[in-house]
Amino acid sequence: MGAQLQACGRICWSDAQARSSKSSSSPPHELDEWARTARVKGTPVMDEAFICMGSKAPVCPQGARQVPAGPITLSTLQGSWLGSGGAKIVVSGTEVSINGLPLKAHKVELNDDGLVVSIGKLWQLQGWAATGGLEFRASSTRENMESARSELWTRTAATSAEVSEKMKLLGYAGSAANPLGRGVEGCMPGTTGAEMPPGYNTKKDAEEVSLLCALVSQWREPTTCKVCPRMVIPDFTNRAQTGLGVELMHYVATSIKQKGFQKRSGRQGHDIPVLVREPPGSDSKAEALRVWRARVAEEEGFPPVRVQDNEEVFTSLGNGHFFQALNLFQTEWKAINDDTRYCVGSDKLLNEALNEGVVSVILRHSTPRPVRAKIAELLNAKREFQWTLKEDGTVDTGSSLENTDYCSQFEWLSKGMDAEQVNCLVRTHLGIKDSKRIQG
Template identity: 50%
Template sequence: MQYARSVVWSKVSSERMEAWTEQMKAMGYAGSSNNPLARGIEGCCPGTSDAHAKLVEDDADKDKAELKLLNDLISKWRVPGVIKVPPRKVIPDFSNRGHTGLSVEHVHYLATSFKEKGFQKRKGNEGHDIPVLVCEKTSSELGKKSIENWRSKLNDEKGFAPQEHYERLFKGEELYTSLGNGHFNQALNLFFRECPSIYNQEKYVIGQDRDLKEAVYQGVGAIVLKAEIPLRDRETISKLLNSKREFKWSVHEDGTLDISDAFEDTRTCKQFEALSKVLDAVELNCLVRSELGVRDSHRIGQ
């Protein structure tokens, strides 16, 4: 990582796209079939080496359709009301981030933020994301898969709350699995167990932060879905919650919501924040290390 090449990203424009396209054509990347008698790079076809890249415009209709789908799925499967669920009862759902689970680096990134900046309660549609959880039976097929997946993650990675913290939960009849905001809940569990930071070994202690204490021991208001929700719908909700992060929506006190009318927050945000919503656990670990400038870690390459 120390000697990797630098890549500078800049916002694309029609003029830059036109110039780039001409450059690629001059290099022979217009596609061999474009002119068989004057082939460029052998075997090249549009779509390789970004030869078929294009300027992508925002698709308002697509956004509206996907927001409606998210709204319909949550409305179909949700339990009435907004429910506070203690983080200690939550593990990642089997469907979360393509079954890769959570990024331990991002969990500690959030916990460090809570510790240094204080816990920021959600007000209206501002603040932390609303957790979307499934009330799951430990004996169900997807419940067992979620437990097995999380156990495997805990065996491989000691940076989360200790395994005995979760084994008590697994012995019960019911738990909650996260489709959205899973890193948030596990960051709070680090405070519940006063775990050490993976960066400096300092323990996460609640101290005098009342809002943080409430979130750790009581939880924050969450949308809870029924256990009957199928895997495909879980995957769709999890994906859309992350890909539509820029749309701000509120949940009423009775748990009703209308995401289809959510407004888009067009303010610029850090590339780190945007990418953190769409990467899998391994990629997200790398992103956090890059953001923090961590170069000495046994997780590099994982």
């Protein structure tokens, strides 16, 4: 054993070190011969320790990766890519889409030689990357691209399991797998609800719609009723008791003026109003009338209150802006954003609504305040779930159907805001920057 260690010492260390560690006895001739010839030819001296200690010799480095070369043309970009941020990018012609959403304002741009220069104003092409993909710079101009953040595109199969799993984890699954097929403009993965467990929104919608239908069915009168707009004022519980937004009311009136009155038929046309019948002398009628008269006195954009104290009145839980927009036409009130006035003109359906009334679901006067507030909240929150107005004028409030047609982000947001917020939203939507109603 001692002789073997001595021989090993001659391999792993220098001859001088081996000689200094020799014992007085010399190793056998054959062992000495093995020690002198044991090194495999071509083995570097620096690797002897690995061999003697039983470890693997270092793996020879691979050759350098072949980096693509040559011009980057439009045909080079065609197909599916994976961005360095994890986004799935697809190029078809000059059209570019990210995670299924087309970049309408940012297409592939080429120079006079047909070479790719940029993806619109988002990314400037740097060239081939060392990894074999494409390198872009997140800059709107080529003059400032050198110091901009780098964005790498690598080739990937659009249907690969890895990409599909990544998109699913990012929230692009279920109804969000096809963002362009969703009903609400801008409602995409990454927004509220994408992080909820599967089936959360469906269950929540079902519960809230069921509650709305149950409350309305419990407190409504047996039949619908045609109500003239002049008899309608906002209920004091609607929109968190902030009342109506004058800007949104005029926006609705302008829409009627431009597109004509859209009478309700089946599931088409304006929403079915939900009103509360308030008899003369009731405390809730007196309070609603007092609040509305005070707000009309403060805001010249609202139409005048024409209902009398000794008359029956209807307070609106839904469609409050709609009814007051109709009152703008009946009083030929002045528009707030131009010098025109609202006139009925030749719109027969509008004239019918003003003089004969609008078919509405009527709740009893005894409906409690908390119930009114909840119904008003749910009518705005669940605008996509609609009742059907039958030919005989009846409405089945026990069930509703979801309308998945296109809905603008503006319309969706306007349903859940208070009066001040919705006024700001309308001004932003219309680009109004000069108004006495702008605060701050």
